[in-house]
Amino acid sequence: MTTTMINNSYGTAPAPIGVFDSGFGGLSVLREIRKTLPQYDYIFVGDNARAPYGTRSFSLIYEFTLQAVKYLFEQGCSLVIIACNTASAKALRSIQQRDLPVLDPSRRVLGVIRPTVEQLCKITHTGNIGIFGTPGTVQSRSYDMEIAKMYPDFHVYGHACPMWVPLIENKEAENDGADYFVKKDINALMSQCSDIDTVILGCTHYPLLINKIKKYMPAGVSIVAQGGIVAKSLADYLRRHPEIEQRCSKGGTCDYRTTEDAGRFSSLASIFVNEEVNAQHITLK
Numbered sequence: 001m002t003t004t005m006i007n008n009s010y011g012t013a014p015a016p017i018g019v020f021d022s023g024f025g026g027l028s029v030l031r032e033i034r035k036t037l038p039q040y041d042y043i044f045v046g047d048n049a050r051a052p053y054g055t056r057s058f059s060l061i062y063e064f065t066l067q068a069v070k071y072l073f074e075q076g077c078s079l080v081i082i083a084c085n086t087a088s089a090k091a092l093r094s095i096q097q098r099d100l101p102v103l104d105p106s107r108r109v110l111g112v113i114r115p116t117v118e119q120l121c122k123i124t125h126t127g128n129i130g131i132f133g134t135p136g137t138v139q140s141r142s143y144d145m146e147i148a149k150m151y152p153d154f155h156v157y158g159h160a161c162p163m164w165v166p167l168i169e170n171k172e173a174e175n176d177g178a179d180y181f182v183k184k185d186i187n188a189l190m191s192q193c194s195d196i197d198t199v200i201l202g203c204t205h206y207p208l209l210i211n212k213i214k215k216y217m218p219a220g221v222s223i224v225a226q227g228g229i230v231a232k233s234l235a236d237y238l239r240r241h242p243e244i245e246q247r248c249s250k251g252g253t254c255d256y257r258t259t260e261d262a263g264r265f266s267s268l269a270s271i272f273v274n275e276e277v278n279a280q281h282i283t284l285k
């Protein structure tokens with residue numbers, strides 16, 4: 001008889017669900033997750049001190065994301081949601097396949113790309129899909145590959161928007177400067193194909209620019225934001241995986257942690273989640 005050794009060095013007591021992003025963007029996903037699944041406890045980690053990730057190299061994004069996952073495991077989380085497309089595109093597969101079996105195979109790390117792609121067949125009529133993302137996400141072609149696996153007949157058109165995250169992180173999303181970049185990037189994407197009828201906001205920051213995006217997007221194009229999609233997919237995952245669900249604590253709380261200044265993070269984050277945030281400063285290593 002063979003025995004499987006499970007390294008449960010992180011403990012097995014029920015603990016919050018971990019949600020990670022490079023910065024504030026993941027709060028747009030967390031907000032929707034908490035609306036759908038208010039009963040659970042959450043720890044949100046924003047690596048604001050090292051954001052944006054979108055223009056960083058593969059190896060750095062992987063290193064930073066793994067540090068965040070380990071940190072959340074140390075807090076007891078059995079389930080971690082990478083609420084960042086850039087980290088999902090560049091680090092998730094390696095973490096799932098290479099690190100998780102060594103760290104603790106009984107824990108789960110999930111991303112945001114696959115649940116988004118799964119919904120496309122319900123939205124598009126033409127099968128021509130536009131993707132807005134960070135340079136890292138667009139260059140990784142993760143959406144293209146995931147869409148090709150699920151819908152071989154679809155065509156994917158990507159466009160990187162390197163200015164959108166800095167605009168959001170610097171509280172410029174509602175100001176006039178944002179109009180210039182949003183209009184320019186929408187034109188650049190839509191000029192690739194006149195028949196794009198669905199555009200994925202493939203960066204969790206981008207819903208924070210939704211007013212400007214709606215202003216310049218041609219009529220009739222569906223804009224896909226990920227928060228609600230990821231929340232529904234998580235609810236479904238927890239229903240199908242009672243062994244993980246039982247390890248998620250239920251107190252309805254949310255702790256915010258940031259690698260940047262806690263005061264600065266708290267004041268901005270409270271705008272995104274519509275509640276008072278008292279973040280704690282942490283160091284990821």
Ligand code: DGL
Nearest residue numbers: 025052053054085086204
């Ligand atoms: N929010 C992240 C994403 O979904 C990226 C932002 C960044 O560049 O750090 O891709």
